[in-house]
Each structure stands twice: as structure tokens, then as C-alpha cells.
Amino acid sequence: MVTQYGIKLGVHLMTNQFGNIVAKVCESLLRRGPLTLQLIVRFTELTPQQVKSSLLILIQHNCVQAFSLEQQDGLEDGPKANTQYLALFNNILHRMRFSKFLKIVSSEFDECKELLEGLLQHGRLTLKQMVEREREKSSKKDGNCEDIVQENLLKLLAARYVERCPIHEPVLATPVKDETTAKRRGAKSSKRNEESETIEQRVLGAAAPMDAQRFSIITNTGSNVSRETSVGEKRKYDALELDRESAVEEEEVVLLRANFEEFMCRLRHKACIENVRTRLDDGASIVLRAMLEAVRSLEKRVKTEKSVPLSLNTIFEEVMNSEEGRGMTLDRVRASLVQLGCSSSARGTDESYSIDLKKIVELAQNDEVESIVLKRYGRNAYKMFRLLSKTGCLVETEKISDTTFVEKKEAPKMLFKLWSDGYLHMEKITVAAARQSQFLLWKVNKPSLQEHVLDEMFHAALNLSKRVAYEREKEKELINLPADKQVMSREERHKRRRNVAFVLESSLRELDDAVMLFHDFEEPSLLKA
Amino acid sequence: MSRLQGPSSHKRKQPEPNSASGSLTEHERILYHVIKSKQNMGIWTRDMKWETKLPDYVVVKSLKSLQAKKLIKEVVNVQNKGRKHYIAAEFEPSKEITGGTWYAGGNLDTEFINFLQKHCVKIIYEQKVATLEGILDTIRRSRAFNVEFTPQQIEEIVNALVLDNEITEVESNGMGEFDSIPVGTVCYMCTNKGGRKGEPKIGAMASIPCGVCPQISLCTPDGIISPQTCVHFTKWLDF
Numbered sequence: 001m002v003t004q005y006g007i008k009l010g011v012h013l014m015t016n017q018f019g020n021i022v023a024k025v026c027e028s029l030l031r032r033g034p035l036t037l038q039l040i041v042r043f044t045e046l047t048p049q050q051v052k053s054s055l056l057i058l059i060q061h062n063c064v065q066a067f068s069l070e071q072q073d074g075l076e077d078g079p080k081a082n083t084q085y086l087a088l089f090n091n092i093l094h095r096m097r098f099s100k101f102l103k104i105v106s107s108e109f110d111e112c113k114e115l116l117e118g119l120l121q122h123g124r125l126t127l128k129q130m131v132e133r134e135r136e137k138s139s140k141k142d143g144n145c146e147d148i149v150q151e152n153l154l155k156l157l158a159a160r161y162v163e164r165c166p167i168h169e170p171v172l173a174t175p176v177k178d179e180t181t182a183k184r185r186g187a188k189s190s191k192r193n194e195e196s197e198t199i200e201q202r203v204l205g206a207a208a209p210m211d212a213q214r215f216s217i218i219t220n221t222g223s224n225v226s227r228e229t230s231v232g233e234k235r236k237y238d239a240l241e242l243d244r245e246s247a248v249e250e251e252e253v254v255l256l257r258a259n260f261e262e263f264m265c266r267l268r269h270k271a272c273i274e275n276v277r278t279r280l281d282d283g284a285s286i287v288l289r290a291m292l293e294a295v296r297s298l299e300k301r302v303k304t305e306k307s308v309p310l311s312l313n314t315i316f317e318e319v320m321n322s323e324e325g326r327g328m329t330l331d332r333v334r335a336s337l338v339q340l341g342c343s344s345s346a347r348g349t350d351e352s353y354s355i356d357l358k359k360i361v362e363l364a365q366n367d368e369v370e371s372i373v374l375k376r377y378g379r380n381a382y383k384m385f386r387l388l389s390k391t392g393c394l395v396e397t398e399k400i401s402d403t404t405f406v407e408k409k410e411a412p413k414m415l416f417k418l419w420s421d422g423y424l425h426m427e428k429i430t431v432a433a434a435r436q437s438q439f440l441l442w443k444v445n446k447p448s449l450q451e452h453v454l455d456e457m458f459h460a461a462l463n464l465s466k467r468v469a470y471e472r473e474k475e476k477e478l479i480n481l482p483a484d485k486q487v488m489s490r491e492e493r494h495k496r497r498r499n500v501a502f503v504l505e506s507s508l509r510e511l512d513d514a515v516m517l518f519h520d521f522e523e524p525s526l527l528k529a
Numbered sequence: 530m531s532r533l534q535g536p537s538s539h540k541r542k543q544p545e546p547n548s549a550s551g552s553l554t555e556h557e558r559i560l561y562h563v564i565k566s567k568q569n570m571g572i573w574t575r576d577m578k579w580e581t582k583l584p585d586y587v588v589v590k591s592l593k594s595l596q597a598k599k600l601i602k603e604v605v606n607v608q609n610k611g612r613k614h615y616i617a618a619e620f621e622p623s624k625e626i627t628g629g630t631w632y633a634g635g636n637l638d639t640e641f642i643n644f645l646q647k648h649c650v651k652i653i654y655e656q657k658v659a660t661l662e663g664i665l666d667t668i669r670r671s672r673a674f675n676v677e678f679t680p681q682q683i684e685e686i687v688n689a690l691v692l693d694n695e696i697t698e699v700e701s702n703g704m705g706e707f708d709s710i711p712v713g714t715v716c717y718m719c720t721n722k723g724g725r726k727g728e729p730k731i732g733a734m735a736s737i738p739c740g741v742c743p744q745i746s747l748c749t750p751d752g753i754i755s756p757q758t759c760v761h762f763t764k765w766l767d768f
């Protein structure tokens with residue numbers, strides 16, 4: 001979902017990091033959908049050179065993907081004329097999350113943190129560049145550096161935190177309808193959104209390296225001997241083929257980057273575990289964590305689309321493996337599974353369980369929206385909203401006030417407010433015969449509500465971010481004031497600045513967690529466990 | 530608090546003996562007839578005038594005298610408290626007029642409802658897992674109320690508590706805490722508030738000024754209301 005304020009936030013992030021010109025190019029792509037170089041030049045009124053270098057920066061940082069369409073009319077247009085550029089909204093937003101990605105890696109492989117930091121900072125790097133970076137940082141001997149980098153890189157590849165970059169310019173087979181016409185994204189119509197998402201999915205699908213290649217590097221170690229490293233075990237044949245291929249492709253340079261998808265998957269699991277901890281209890285969260293761990297290690301061996309049903313024994317074993325879970329009994333684990341709403345299916349003699357993460361995400365989304373309603377509109381609104389959210393269908397005003405014990409006079413006013421703020425859907429029904437001829441029916445319309453709440457969250461994130469910048473400016477002004485005009489002492493000012501930065505930045509981080517809940521955790525690629 | 534201690538105020542009154550109706554004037558009789566024909570729904574004065582075609586002052590005068598003779602009574606209509614609404618004395622006003630059990634004198638009896646709700650939460654808290662019948666049974670045995678509750682009334686109260694997120698609805702699985710409850714029965718438990726007392730966990734959005742700001746739709750980065758000039762922010766960041 002790319003909403004109006006989503007675009008504004010994205011553009012703001014780009015401006016902060018790459019300056020106005022790059023942001024302008026990015027904005028025109030976000031608003032209009034994929035464009036050719038000429039069209040970007042026309043829409044942004046920048047020089048072709050400016051646009052080109054902006055695109056290079058954006059591609060380097062994985063914010064834009066180039067692609068072209070297969071020519072069908074046989075016109076001898078140069079391939080360049082047809083190249084289109086697509087802004088990758090998700091990747092742009094991920095830039096807010098780099099600290100979270102780093103935290104994940106440092107908790108698992110602390111020694112790899114710097115490597116990932118380099119990748120995040122530079123977008124894409126070759127092995128050679130990584131080694132050079134390492135060499136600059138440490139004064140170690142050359143050979144040593146290479147080994148360290150390679151070793152760490154292999155760990156990150158095996159954990160899928162790093163991947164090969166996609167193909168630079170994939171060719172899409174059939175022209176996508178409406179491709180070149182300027183398409184406004186972020187418009188209210190979700191149909192259009194869907195359509196543009198299909199283009200995005202198609203492009204990304206075409207650009208993605210083959211699964212076997214994705215998490216492997218082929219390194220030519222001096223003596224032209226190709227060493228191939230891969231996470232999969234089942235591809236001896238491919239490896240040979242690949243080697244030959246890469247030899248032909250004049251020793252292709254392997255560009256690597258952070259694999260955002262895997263990080264988002266981890267963050268999603270973390271969010272689910274946290275939600276279960278607060279909503280249910282520690283036991284349930286321990287069991288969920290164990291299940292996700294078990295699935296993860298299984299996943300590494302077998303590539304699964306859906307969450308694998310786990311046997312009670314496997315789950316119990318994994319729970320016992322964790323420090324916090326050691327004290328749990330089998331009965332306790334079983335009870336937690338029930339609490340988690342895990343559907344058990346008896347296969348043979350073994351009970352097996354699978355997790356419905358989608359459901360947990362949904363509950364977490366509900367919590368978030370309900371808490372907004374409670375804080376912004378009060379308890380009565382909260383009750384009525386929860387009723388409508390729970391029933392999921394149209395309910396008449398009177399019925400709402402009866403069920404929630406909200407005064408008959410107060411109920412319609414509050415419902416109306418929620419409606420005008422985009423939190424409820426309303427329908428009028430006119431009955432010709434009766435005296436009270438008009439009835440109002442209310443409903444929570446999930447998809448449009450989610451889009452609305454997400455847009456408000458983007459808006460709030462933009463506001464926080466703008467305020468951070470404003471506070472910095474103000475600070476600068478204060479410092480430059482002559483001594484007799486200073487209202488605060490240096491220490492006071494210092495303390496205030498620290499507090500303000502802390503509050504704003506930690507709020508932004510937490511708000512981004514909520515954004516992910518609504519924006520990223522429903523991505524199809526993350527729906528597998 | 531009448532329903533908590535004294536006898537029920539909702540006891541049906543015996544119909545008045547109809548002796549007085551003999552001494553009615555022509556207008557009074559017409560009016561009384563119309564009111565009575567509406568049974569427990571009663572009728573609004575404007576509708577009476579329209580139906581009887583009697584002039585205003587006649588209606589006002591007749592209503593007074595009918596009321597003095599205890600043949601009709603005025604009731605508060607919850608739908609529209611400003612409207613004068615009358616009903617024949619022998620009827621109890623319908624649920625549509627009074628608002629039902631939870632209304633007293635045209636107003637929601639919040640004191641009574643709150644008391645009953647607190648009582649139910651206490652029962653659920655003590656029983657850990659409670660069924661509707663269990664709650665009703667405990668209330669009946671406790672004799673805290675002089676009113677007999679129907680299962681439906683208790684269900685209404687409990688449902689509202691669920692919406693309030695005071696309690697949570699769960700289905701019995703017949704294990705552990707549920708072992709005495711048949712599988713599939715709807716049960717109630719007190720809501721786990723995530724550690725913090727009383728209030729549910731506040732979400733990320735609701736913890737910042739913009740999340741609860743009524744002006745968010747008017748606020749733009751460079752507009753009159755903006756994050757740079759925002760008073761809510763200034764207050765929030767006042768260290």
C-alpha cells in the first residue's frame with residue numbers, strides 16, 4: 001500500500017539522505033509509476049545528466065529497479081530507449097530500519113556487524129570492495145583481511161541476511177498494459193494500487209537471481225579455480241553449469257547487498273512473539289519462539305511455502321533448548337499451544353501443530369487501532385468501535401448504543417465523528433412507511449480502515465522526522481546567540497537536546513514497528529511462517 | 530439505587546378501576562380512547578392533536594384532567610426526551626419507550642449498570658474461568674440484588690464487558706482450567722492487561738501527540754498547523 005503520506009515520507013527520507021535532486025527523481029517515480037529517462041527529465045525539469053546520476057544513486061541503494069519491455073513491433077529502437085525505472089517504495093522505507101537490521105545481526109553474529117554496516121551504507125558492494133573496506137579499517141595483513149571478510153560473508157549468506165543483487169535490467173516478456181501512461185500511485189483507488197503492484201512484482205520476479213545463485217558467491221581465488229559456496233546442498237549439477245556460465249561472462253563481478261526480505265521476516269517473528277507475550281503470557285511466547293526457530297532450521301533444509309506443521313515432540317525439544325523454556329512441562333507446552341490457537345491435527349499417533357502468524361498480526365493490528373480510538377475518542381467510542389470491529393457487518397445506531405451501554409443521544413454523535421475521521425463506514429437507509437424514516441448503519445471496513453490508519457502513521461512518522469530536523473535547526477540558532485541572550489546554560493541546553501532527541505527518535509522507532517505491522521507484515525513474501 | 534436495595538420499581542401496577550371514565554367530557558373520552566388504543570407504546574401530544582383533530586387548548590386541558598383522574602400518565606420517551614408522551618394508566622411503557630431494563634426515568638441507569646458490571650468482573654476474577662450460567666447462579670445466590678435477572682440480561686452485561694476489554698471470551702477446550710466445562714462452551718476470563726494495571730497496552734501511534742491529535746487531517750509540513758509550530762509537540766518536548 002503506497003498512500004499519499006507514504007510517498008511524502010519516502011521523499012523526505014530521500015531528501016535527508018541523498019539531497020533534493022535525487023529526491024525529486026524518486027518522487028516523480030513514486031507518484032507516476034515506472035518512467036523512462038526522457039519522461040523523468042520532462043516531469044522533473046532536471047537535466048538528463050542530473051537524472052542519470054540520481055538514478056545511479058537510487059539503483060546503487062536499491063531504491064530503484066530498471067527494466068525493459070520486450071519489443072514486439074519490430075521497430076529498431078535501441079534497447080536504452082525503452083528502459084524504465086521503477087521506484088521500490090518498500091526499500092525506501094527500509095532505510096528507517098537499518099539500525100534494527102544491524103541489531104538482529106549483531107545479536108546473532110556480532111563479528112559480522114561491520115560487514116553488514118558497509119552494505120547498508122553503500123547499498124551494493126563486491127567482495128573486493130568489502131575486503132578493501134576491511135583493510136582500511138584494520139591494519140591487518142592483506143591475506144588475513146580477505147579470509148575474515150569471506151568467512152563472515154559466508155555466515156551472512158548462509159543465514160540469508162545477504163544476497164546477490166538482482167539483474168540490472170530484466171526484460172519483461174509482454175508489455176504491461178498501461179505501462180507508459182502516467183499512473184498516479186497512492187490514489188484512493190485500491191484497484192490501481194493493485195495493478196501497479198503487479199508490475200512491481202513482475203519486475204522484481206524477473207530481476208531476482210535464481211534461487212541457487214541468490215545466496216552464493218563464486219570467488220576466483222587467484223589461480224582461476226572457482227570455488228562455489230552455497231546454502232543449498234542439492235545442486236551439484238547447477239554448480240557446474242554455473243561455473244561454466246560465469247567463466248563465459250568474463251568473470252562477472254558479484255555484487256552483494258543486504259537481503260531486506262529476510263530481515264523483515266525476522267522482525268515479523270519478533271513482533272509476533274512480543275504481541276503474544278503481552279496478550280497471553282510468557283509461556284505462550286516461549287512456545288511460539290521455539291516453533292519459529294524450529295521452522296527456521298527446517299526451512300533452511302527444505303524450502304517451504306507454508307508453515308510446516310510441527311510435531312509436539314519437535315516443539316517440546318525446541319522449547320527445552322531455550323534457556324527460558326527449560327522449566328516448562330509437556331502439559332504446559334500443550335496448554336500454551338491451545339492458547340496460541342494452534343490447530344492441532346492428529347496424524348497417526350503424533351499430534352502436529354502449525355502456527356497462524358497472519359492471525360497474530362491481525363490481532364496486533366486490532367490492538368494498535370483500538371488503542372488509537374481509545375486515546376483519541378474515549379472509552380465510549382472504543383466500546384462501539386470494538387463492537388463493530390468484532391461483528392464486521394453493518395449495525396444500526398440504536399443497536400450499537402444498546403449493546404455498548406452508551407447513551408442514546410451520545411452514540412450517534414460519536415459514531416459520526418469516527419465516520420468523518422475515516423474510522424467507520426456509514427450507510428443511510430430510508431424507510432418510507434415508518435415515522436422514524438431514516439436509519440443509520442455503521443461498519444468497520446477493514447481494508448479502507450487499514451489504509452487510512454497506515455496513512456496517518458506515515459503522516460505521524462513524517463511529522464516526528466520533521467520535528468527532529470526542526471529541533472536541530474533551533475539548537476544551532478541557540479548556539480549562535482550571543483552570550484547575554486542565552487536563556488539556558490550550556491548544560492541545560494545539552495540535557496534538553498538529549499532528552500528531545502531521545503523521545504523523538506525512540507518514538508519514531510516504535511512508530512515504525514507499527515508501520516511494519518500494517519505495511520510490511522502482510523507482504524505475500526512474508527506470509528510463510 | 531432502588532433496584533439494589535428496595536423493592537423493584539418495575540413491578541407491574543394493577544390497572545386502575547375504570548369507574549372514573551364515566552364522568553368524562555366528550556373531548557376527554559375521544560382523547561382517552563386514542564391514548565388507550567396505543568397500548569404500551571403511548572402517544573406523543575402532537576400525534577394526538579393530529580389524530581383527534583382537537584384544538585390545542587382542548588387537548589392540553591383534557592390531558593390535565595385525565596391525568597388528575599389517574600387514567601393516563603406521562604412517560605419519558607428515551608428516543609426523544611423533549612416530547613411529551615402519554616400512555617394509558619393500566620399499561621407499562623414498552624421497551625422502545627423506556628429504553629428497557631437498563632433505563633430509569635428515560636436515562637441510562639449507569640450507576641446500576643456499573644455496579645452490576647463490577648459484580649460480574651469480581652465473580653469472573655474469583656472463578657478464573659466462568660460460564661454465563663455460573664455467573665448468573667452466583668448472582669442469584671449472593672442476594673446482592675433484589676431484581677431477578679434473566680440469562681439474557683446477564684449476557685448483555687457480560688458482552689459489554691468484553692467490548693470494554695475488561696474480560697475476554699474464550700472457548701473451553703476441556704483441559705486445565707477448563708476441565709469442568711464441556712468443550713466448546715463459551716467462557717469468560719479477566720483480560721491480561723500486559724502487566725500494566727487497568728489499562729491495555731498503549732500502541733505506538735497512541736503514545737505520540739500525532740496519534741491522538743484531532744487535527745491530524747489539517748496538519749501539513751508547511752501549513753498553518755505543522756509539526757514545526759505544533760503546540761502539542763512543544764508541550765510534549767518540554768523538558
Ligand code: SF4
Nearest residue numbers: 738739742748756759
Ligand atoms: S504535529 Fe501537532 S498538529 Fe500535527 S498532527 Fe501532530 S500533534 Fe497534531
